[in-house]
Amino acid sequence: MGQSRWAKLRQTEGANGLLMISPPAVYAILLLAAPLGTIILYSFLTDGYLEIIRTFTFANYIEAWTNDLYRSVMVRSLGVAMTVTAVTVFLAFPIAYFVSFHVAPSKKSLWLFLITIPFWTSYLIRVFLWKVILGYNGVVNSGLIGIGVIDQPLDFILYNVNSVVITLAHAYAPFAILPIFVALEKIDRSLLEAGQDLGESKFMTFLRVTLPLAMPGVIASVLIVFIPTIGDYVTPQLVGGPEGRMVANLIQLQYLKLDxxxxxxxxxxxxxxxxxxxxxxxxxLNRRYLRGGKR
Amino acid sequence: MKGGWFKVYAIGYLVFLYAPIILLPMFAFNDATIIAFPLTGFSTRWFEEMLDKPALTIAVKNSLFIAVTASILSTTLGIFAARASTRYQFPMKAGLMGLIMLPLVLPEIIVAVSLLVVLLGLGVSLSLWTVILGHVLICTPFCIAILSSAFQSLDQSLEEAAYDLGETAASTFRLIILPLVMPGIISSLLISFTISLDEFIIAFFLAGTEPTLPVYIFSQFRFPQAVPVIMALGTVLVVLSIVLLTIAEYFRRRGIAKSGGKDTGGFL
Incomplete structure (x- = not known):
């Protein structure tokens, strides 16, 4: 009898699942999907003096893509996001590799916890402190002058694209490490032994076995860094200077200042x-790594 | 030693990660208005001044109200989503879950402006509640990530046993599932509280005239003489978030151990 109750519940699994997912799904549809749809709609309208003129037009897009200022900000944002992604993922890989392959299993959680903590602590203040580190009288400059490497403060490390890249690379580091770590953890260690038993060097085993198997993690971390960095507002605003403004600053300007x-x-x-x-x-370009071993 | 160079690199990397956080208390306890080296002397005056700012007190109260409300709402939504995604197969599952998880990668400014346009279009005036709406949206994916690992490691046979012994779906959830995932729920509440407390962009666009703590901090950066107090405030916030995160991590691990799962590490 109990069996039949269970079976009855199982029969309507699809309905139960939909019912269960409905509160968060309705919330996301109303407050995420619908608003995103609305800004797409708005982008085809015209700003009148006091109200929005409701005629369909491509004028905003033509302006956004041909105006030199807008285009240069867009190109810069793309460049900064790509550089930050490359730097972050390149620096993160050895850390993920170290924690996965060289840290004792009991200590892995501690290492991951240490890596994630800075990510959760006041973002605004962290960005501001990079200003202090990179500034004219900042930590880097006074340190380098102190040990006699330079005698004039370096002025190319604050209020430009470089400082934006450094600060963002710092902010998104944990995001890059975790997906690569998860991918490395899934690798069957006996495959690596097999590689070496068959006469490959350690380095070749890494290139031909470990790296391809870690690629899904690398791809995930590239995306998880690249997509949010292009829209970052605080970092370019605080450390970018006029040379380092990005697309989020432009969006904020259009919405809140120019209305x-x-x-x-x-x-x-x-x-x-x-x-x-x-x-x-x-x-x-990387889809061959994502097929998940079934060829 | 095996992995020796890796260890040197890893420690260097941790220094890079912690550099701003190590500087924070140095300037907070430094007896100078200008944030630069060399340090001039030990002082707690910035902490005393901090307690004496009415605008800051208001901002803290606003932020606490938002963070508590947003963490409860997003954890509640997260429980539904995590339960649905780990336990059921249903139509449009990938699409719906993708939409709910989207804020994890969507730039926050996009969430902020799209909500702003819709709320103003509907004639809703901006308040702390409009910030809460936005924060629930961005916190829910993190809640789902934490809660899914708690729900994932549940043994379905426990649930079947409860049904066989005559419990209803609701009482099974209350008596069997809820206690097992409780550590995950606590962890999710703490993480979403921390995210909401620290979130700037959405609050900047949607708070109207009532500033939250990050909006207040951002406004103070314009005044050089106000910055040392912000350093003191930052020190308090860092200590607070480390404490909250340590508690969250403790419960997350306990939750996984309790339901018999294997720890894959990390919040994400």
């Missing part, structure tokens, strides 16, 4: 489209 919602929406949608296309191209 031009359609133009702001067109820039935001353009940025999202570019991010999506670049991400899809990246995944497409």
């Amino acid at each position: 031009n919602y359609p133009m702001g929406s067109a820039i935001a949608v353009s940025a999202m489209v570019i991010v999506t296309i670049v991400s899809l191209i990246f995944v497409g």
Whole structure:
């Protein structure tokens, strides 16, 4: 009899699942999907003096893509996001490798915890402190002068694209480490032994076995760093200077200062489209690593 | 030693990660208005001044209200989503879960402006509640990530046994599932509280005239003389979030151990 109750519940699994998912799903549809749809709609309208003019137009997009200022900010954002992603993932890989292969299993959680803690502590203040580290009288400059490496403070490390890259690479480091770590943890260690038993050197085993198997993690961390960094507002605002402004600063300007919602929406949608296309191209180029071993 | 160079690199990397956090208390306890080296002397005056700022007190109260409400709401939504995704197969599962998890990678400014446009379009005036709406959206994916690992490691036979012994779906959830995932729930509450307390962009766009703590901090950066107090405040916040995260990590691990799972490490 108990069996039949269980069976009855199982029969309507699809319905139960939908019922269970409905509160968060409805919330996300109303407050995420619908608003995203709305800014796409707004991007095709025109900003009148006091209200939005409701006629369909591509003018905002033409402006967003041909205006030199907008285009240079967009190109810069893309460049910064790509550089930050490359630097972050490149520096993160050895850490993930170290924790996965060289740290005793009982201590792995501690290492991951240590790596994630800075990520959760006041983002604004961390960014501000990079200003202190990189500034004219900052930690780096006074340190380098102190040990006699330079005699004039370096001025190319604050209020430009370099400082934005350093600060963002710091902010997104844990995001890059964790997916690579998870992928490395899944690798069957006997495969590596097999590689070496068959006469490959340690380095060749790494290149031909470990790295391809870790690629899904690398791809995940590239995406998880690249997509949010392109839209970062605080870092370019605080350490970027006029040379280092990015697309989020432009969006904020359009919405809150110029009150031009359609133009702001067109820039935001353009940025999202570019991010999506670049991400899809990246995944497409690496798709052979994502097939999950079934060829 | 095996992995010797890796260890040197890893320690160097940790120094890079912790550099700003190590500097924070140095300037907070430094007896100078200018944030630069060399340090001039020990002082607790910035902490005393911090307690004496009415605008800061208001911002703290606003942020606490938002963070408590947002963490409860997002954990509640997270429980539904984690339970649904680990226990059921249903139509459109990948699409719906993808949408709910989207804020994890979507730039926050996009979430902020799209909500702003819709709320103003509907004639909703900006308040602490509009910030809460946005924070629930960005906290829920983190809650789901934590809660899924708690629900994932549940042994389904415990549930079947409860049904066979005559319990209803609701009472099974209350008596069997909830106690087993409770550590995950506590961890999720603490993590979403920490995220909400620290979130700036959404609050900046949606708070209207009522500042949250990060909005207050951001406004103070314009005044050089106000910065030492912000350093003191930052020190308090760092200590507070390390304590909260340590408790969260303790419960997360206990939760996984309790339901018999294997620790894969990390919050994400």
